[in-house]
Amino acid sequence: MNIIRRHLGWKLFLSYLIVIVVGVVSLALTAELQTPAAIDRHMAQMATMMGGSTGMMTDLTESFSRAVNEVLLVGASLAFVTAVLVSTFVTRRIVKPVQAMKAASQRIAAGRYDERVQVTGEDELSELGRSFNRMAHELARTEERRRQLIGDVAHELRTPLSSIKSVMEGLQDGVLPAEPQTFASVEQEVNRLQRLVQDLEELSRAEAGQIRLEKEWVDPAALLETAVSRLRPQFADKQVSLESRCPPTLPTIHVDPARMMQVLLNLLGNALQYTPSGGRVTVQCSVNSEHSSANGLPANSLPHTAPFLQISIKDSGIGLTADQLAHIFERFYRVDKSRSRAGGGSGIGLTISKHLVEAHHGRLTASSPGVKQGSTFTIDLPVSAPPAS
Ligand code: ADP
Secondary structure, three states: OHHHHHOHHHHHHHHHHHHHHHHHHHHHHHHHHHHHHHHHHHHHHHHHHHOOOHHHHHHHHHHHHHHHHHHHHHHHHHHHHHHHHHHHHHHHHHHHHHHHHHHHHHHHHOOOOOOOOOOOOOOHHHHHHHHHHHHHHHHHHHHHHHHHHHHHHHHHHHHHHHHHHHHHHHHHHOOOOOOHHHHHHHHHHHHHHHHHHHHHHHHHHHHOOOOOOOOEEEOHHHHHHHHHHHHHHHHHHHOOEEEEEOOOOOOOEEEOHHHHHHHHHHHHHHHHHOOOOOOEEEEEEEEEOOOOOHHHOOOOOOOOOOOEEEEEEEEOOOOOOHHHHHHOOOOOOOOOHHHHHHOOOOOOHHHHHHHHHHHOOOEEEEEOOOOOOOOEEEEEEEOOOOOOO
């Protein structure tokens, strides 16, 4: 009994067997109960027509009855053997892929994420096999991302920590003077670590979809103006021109102003950082009914349909190759690691910005004609009318 409870194959086989036995028994019972009466009736008709004796007819009836029983027995045995063979074949077809999936899932649980099952047909079991493979693929990707994240975080921590350590050692050995400049360099590294921790916290919230948005109706022109004026001094310092070509009358948007400000400052800050002196950064706004299709994304991949507000930040800076564009929103991705780190960047800013824009049901995309030809970062945000007060 235990073997049947634990094996699907046996359960299927048993169910077939029950069907066969029930079939054979009902056939035999029907033959046993119905055949004599039917034969009697037909024999009586024949006897009347042919004028035979009653004794001969009784013999004939019995012979017929035996013949029918014999044929039934042979037929039932044949049906039984055929059913056993067919059920064995079908049972194997069902159980084999299930067993393969069971074995593969055990290997995946043991950490072998490259495990896949072979899928051939089109039926539900094959569909299950394909879903299983998709799940295994996603698990492998998650594991890969987890490993990479740990590696990246360790790498990000190593540089500031070793720089703090060497300053401390220098101070202890008397090689470095205990003066404000030395302490300022330590403070800079500590600030970098603090920023990294804040970014990581924010990233983990964003990736878990746990960013709480405090949305309100906002005038995008005013929001842009605030962002632009906040960074204007840095642009002036680096001698990069900053121009805003946004009309003062834009439709209001329903967003979290602090979060949108964070996105704008990240994009404008990047534009400034990756544009050499003498360069130009332009902010443009428009209200469109079709979504931007930068980055090769389908234009209709936004959940909202028209109208939507498009804000583009275009710079004349170092630009990006097609390969770099494909990775630009990945966490810790930096085209030029030393240059970005020097500016305090950890390569998380754009990842967070993308999550923030998407949390507003919008989209953030990047495009560039190529290296040294500038880049454009575009925010698409759905526009809807504020509720009537
Ligand atoms: P970081 O803090 O390192 O700037 P981001 O996530 O904001 O991190 O940006 C990731 C990387 O994308 C940067 O390190 C840089 O290589 C590239 N990048 C971002 N903005 C631009 C831009 N406007 N022009 C060229 N490259 C850019």
